[in-house]
Amino acid sequence: MNQRLIISIARSLLLARWRQTLVAAIGVTFSIAMFITLLGFMNGLNDMLDDLVLNRTPHIRLFKEIKPNPDQPVNLSESFASSHNFIESVKSSGGRLDIYNSGAVMQAIRADDRALGLAPRVVAPVLYNAGVVDINGIVNGVDVVAEVSLFSFNDYIVAGKAIDLKNIPNSILLGKGVAEKLQADIGETVFVTTSRGEQVPLKVVGFFQTGFMDFDKIQSYTSVETAQKLMGKSANYITDIQIKLKDLNLAPAVAKEYARIFQTDAEDIKSVNAQFETGSFIRSLLSYVVGITLLIVAGFGIYNILNMMIYEKMDSIAILKATGFSGSDVRRIFLSIAVSIGFFGGAVGLAIGLVLSLLIDQIPFNTSALPTITTYPVNYDLVYYVIGITFSIITTFFAGYFPARKASKIDPVVIIRGK
Amino acid sequence: MIRTVLEAKNISKNFHDPVTIQVLDRINFSVNSGEFISVIGKSGCGKSTLLYILSTMDTDYSGDLVIDGQNMREKKEAELARVRNEKIGFVFQFHYLLNEFSVLHNVMLPGLKLGKYSRQEVEHRAMERLKILGIDDQAHKNANQLSGGQKQRVAIARALINDPLIVMGDEPTGNLDKKNSEIVFDIFKELAEVYHQTLLIVTHDQGFAENTHRIIEMEDGRIVS
Ligand SMILES: Nc1ncnc2c1ncn2[C@@H]1O[C@H](COP(=O)(O)OP(=O)(O)O)[C@@H](O)[C@H]1O
Ligand SMILES: [Mg+2]
Numbered sequence: 001m002n003q004r005l006i007i008s009i010a011r012s013l014l015l016a017r018w019r020q021t022l023v024a025a026i027g028v029t030f031s032i033a034m035f036i037t038l039l040g041f042m043n044g045l046n047d048m049l050d051d052l053v054l055n056r057t058p059h060i061r062l063f064k065e066i067k068p069n070p071d072q073p074v075n076l077s078e079s080f081a082s083s084h085n086f087i088e089s090v091k092s093s094g095g096r097l098d099i100y101n102s103g104a105v106m107q108a109i110r111a112d113d114r115a116l117g118l119a120p121r122v123v124a125p126v127l128y129n130a131g132v133v134d135i136n137g138i139v140n141g142v143d144v145v146a147e148v149s150l151f152s153f154n155d156y157i158v159a160g161k162a163i164d165l166k167n168i169p170n171s172i173l174l175g176k177g178v179a180e181k182l183q184a185d186i187g188e189t190v191f192v193t194t195s196r197g198e199q200v201p202l203k204v205v206g207f208f209q210t211g212f213m214d215f216d217k218i219q220s221y222t223s224v225e226t227a228q229k230l231m232g233k234s235a236n237y238i239t240d241i242q243i244k245l246k247d248l249n250l251a252p253a254v255a256k257e258y259a260r261i262f263q264t265d266a267e268d269i270k271s272v273n274a275q276f277e278t279g280s281f282i283r284s285l286l287s288y289v290v291g292i293t294l295l296i297v298a299g300f301g302i303y304n305i306l307n308m309m310i311y312e313k314m315d316s317i318a319i320l321k322a323t324g325f326s327g328s329d330v331r332r333i334f335l336s337i338a339v340s341i342g343f344f345g346g347a348v349g350l351a352i353g354l355v356l357s358l359l360i361d362q363i364p365f366n367t368s369a370l371p372t373i374t375t376y377p378v379n380y381d382l383v384y385y386v387i388g389i390t391f392s393i394i395t396t397f398f399a400g401y402f403p404a405r406k407a408s409k410i411d412p413v414v415i416i417r418g419k
Numbered sequence: 420m421i422r423t424v425l426e427a428k429n430i431s432k433n434f435h436d437p438v439t440i441q442v443l444d445r446i447n448f449s450v451n452s453g454e455f456i457s458v459i460g461k462s463g464c465g466k467s468t469l470l471y472i473l474s475t476m477d478t479d480y481s482g483d484l485v486i487d488g489q490n491m492r493e494k495k496e497a498e499l500a501r502v503r504n505e506k507i508g509f510v511f512q513f514h515y516l517l518n519e520f521s522v523l524h525n526v527m528l529p530g531l532k533l534g535k536y537s538r539q540e541v542e543h544r545a546m547e548r549l550k551i552l553g554i555d556d557q558a559h560k561n562a563n564q565l566s567g568g569q570k571q572r573v574a575i576a577r578a579l580i581n582d583p584l585i586v587m588g589d590e591p592t593g594n595l596d597k598k599n600s601e602i603v604f605d606i607f608k609e610l611a612e613v614y615h616q617t618l619l620i621v622t623h624d625q626g627f628a629e630n631t632h633r634i635i636e637m638e639d640g641r642i643v644s
Contacts (some may be wrong), residue, residue, distance in 0.1 A: 316517050
C-alpha cells in the first residue's frame with residue numbers, strides 16, 4: 001500500500017513537470033541507444049575478426065621442426081653428468097619432417113575428451129609452372145571434410161567447391177594470387193614441379209582467398225592423398241595435425257602435454273595470437289567507456305532536474321511530512337522519480353539502439369578478407385541490453401540519491417515558518 | 420469518558436541565533452478529549468513555536484510531551500511521522516495543498532498513508548468530510564482552482580481524514596477575510612459541538628477565542644492564564 005502510494009505520488013510530481021522529465025529521459029535514452037549501438041557494432045567487428053583469425057586457426061598445431069638436437073652425446077656421458085657442457089655451433093641433424101607414428105597420434109587425440117576434432121595436413125613445397133617461369137609455392141594436403149567442419153574452410157572459397165578436392169582425384173584449389181599469376185580458370189589443368197623434380201598435372205576446382213595477400217600468392221590446397229603422392233610418401237606421412245579443443249582456454253596446457261607425449265613440436269593459439277585478444281578487449285572497453293560517459297552526463301541532467309523539482313516542491317514536501325510521511329517516504333518518492341526516468345528512458349534507448357543496429361546491419365560492407373560478409377557485422381547479444389538497462393537504472397539511482405536525501409532532510413518547521 | 424489527550428510537561432525551548440533566547444519557558448498544560456481550546460497572545464510570544472513542538476514536528480526542546488499516554492521523546496523520526504499521521508490533524512495559516520492533485524486526492528493522501536482503510540473507503544471518508552465542510556461539489560477540481568476560503572476548508576478536511584485525536588491550528592483564519600473567517604470558525608464550532616472533536620487553535624482573534632471552551636493566554640513564552 002505504502003509503496004503504491006509512493007509511486008503514485010512520484011508519478012504525479014513527474015507528470016506535473018513532464019517537459020523537464022522528458023528532457024532528462026531523452027538524455028538517458030540517447031546514451032543507452034549509443035551504448036547499445038556501439039557495443040553491438042564493436043562486438044560485431046570483434047566477432048568478425050574472431051572469425052577471421054580464431055575460428056580458422058587451430059587451437060593446437062602439432063608439427064615437426066628441424067632444429068639442433070638438445071640431447072647431444074656429451075650430455076649422455078656419465079663422466080660429464082655433473083658438469084656444465086658448452087657446445088658451440090651445433091647443427092641440425094637430418095630429421096624427418098613428418099610426425100612420427102601419425103596414425104597412432106591421431107587415434108590418441110580423437111580419443112581425448114578435451115579435443116573437439118582434428119585435421120591432418122601434408123605440406124608439400126612445389127614450383128608452380130607458369131609458362132617458362134616457375135613460381136615458388138606450397139601445396140597443402142588437407143582433409144576437406146574436417147577442415148570445413150572445424151575451421152570454417154568454406155568461408156575462404158570464392159569460386160568452386162571445396163568438397164571437389166575430395167571428389168575429383170588430382171585436383172587443386174588455388175590461392176587467388178596464385179591463380180592470377182598462373183592465369184588458370186576452374187576446370188583447367190595446372191602443372192606443379194615437386195621437390196623430387198617430377199612434373200604433375202592437377203585440375204583446378206576452385207579458388208580461395210584468406211585476405212592475407214602473401215598467403216594467397218603462395219598457397220594452394222589439395223587432398224591429403226594427392227599431397228602424399230607429390231611428396232612420394234606413404235599414406236601415414238602427415239606433417240601437421242591441427243586440433244580444435246572444446247575449450248580454447250585449455251590450449252596452452254594441452255599443447256605442452258601433447259608435445260611431451262607425442263615427441264613433436266606444438267604451438268597453441270593463445271601464444272601465437274596473444275595480441276589479438278588485446279585488440280578485442282580494447283574495442284569492448286571503448287564502447288563501455290563511451291556508453292558510461294554518456295550515461296554520467298545524462299545522470300547530471302537528472303540530478304539537476306531533481307534538485308530543481310525539490311526546490312520547487314519544498315511546500316509539498318513540508319506538508320507531506322506534516323501529515324505523516326516520514327523522511328524515508330519522501331526519499332523514496334524522489335528516488336522513484338529518478339529511477340523511473342532511468343527505466344523508461346533506458347527502455348526506449350534499448351529500442352532505438354536495436355533499430356540503429358538493424359540499420360547498420362543493412363549497410364553494405366565488402367572486404368576481401370571475408371568474402372561471405374556483405375554488410376557491417378552487428379552483435380545482438382542480449383547481455384548488452386541487460387547491461388544497458390541495468391546501467392541506466394544504477395546511474396539514475398545515484399543521480400537521484402543526493403537530491404532525494406536532501407528532500408528527506410527538509411525540516412517542515414523551517415518551511416512552514418517561512419510563510 | 421473524558422481522558423487526557425495531550426500533556427505538556429515543563430516544555431522549554433531556546434533559540435541560539437546567534438545569542439541564546441528562551442522562547443518557551445516551562446510550559447505545563449493538558450488537553451482533555453472533546454475540549455475546544457484557543458491559544459492567544461501577542462505576536463512573537465511563542466505560540467507557533469509551541470504548536471510545532473506539540474505537533475511533534477519540532478523535536479528540539481526540553482521537557483516532555485505526552486500524546487495519548489505515550490512520551491514522544493523516546494520516538495524516532497519515522498514513529499513521530501506515524502503519530503502525526505494517525506493522531507494529529509494540522510491546519511496552518513497557509514493551506515499547503517498539492518497542486519498536482521485534485522481536491523479529493525489532497526484530502527485522501529494522509530488516509531492512504533495511514534493504510535487503515537482501502538482506497539475506496541478512504542475516498543468515501545474524504546467525500547464525507549468534504550460534505551461536512553460544504554465543498555463536496557469541488558472534490559474533482561484541481562486544488563489551485565479554488566478560492567482561499569475553499570482551500571482552507573479542504574485543508575481542514577485533510578486534517579480530519581484519519582479521525583485524529585486532536586486537531587491543531589496555527590491561525591487558520593489568519594489569511595482569510597471576515598466572511599470566510601466566520602465560516603471556518605463555525606466549522607470548528609460544529610466539529611467541537613457535534614462531533615466532539617478535540618481542538619487546539621492558535622488565534623489572534625479575540626472574538627474567536629471568547630467563543631471557545633477554554634482560553635490559554637501566553638506572554639513571553641509562558642502561560643499566564
Ligand atoms: N528559527 C528561529 N531562530 C531564532 N528565533 C526564532 C526562530 N523562530 C522564531 N524565533 C523567535 O521566537 C519567538 C516566537 O516566535 P513564534 O513562535 O513564531 O511567535 P508567535 O507565533 O507567537 O507569533 C519570536 O521572538 C521569534 O522571533
Ligand atoms: Mg505564529
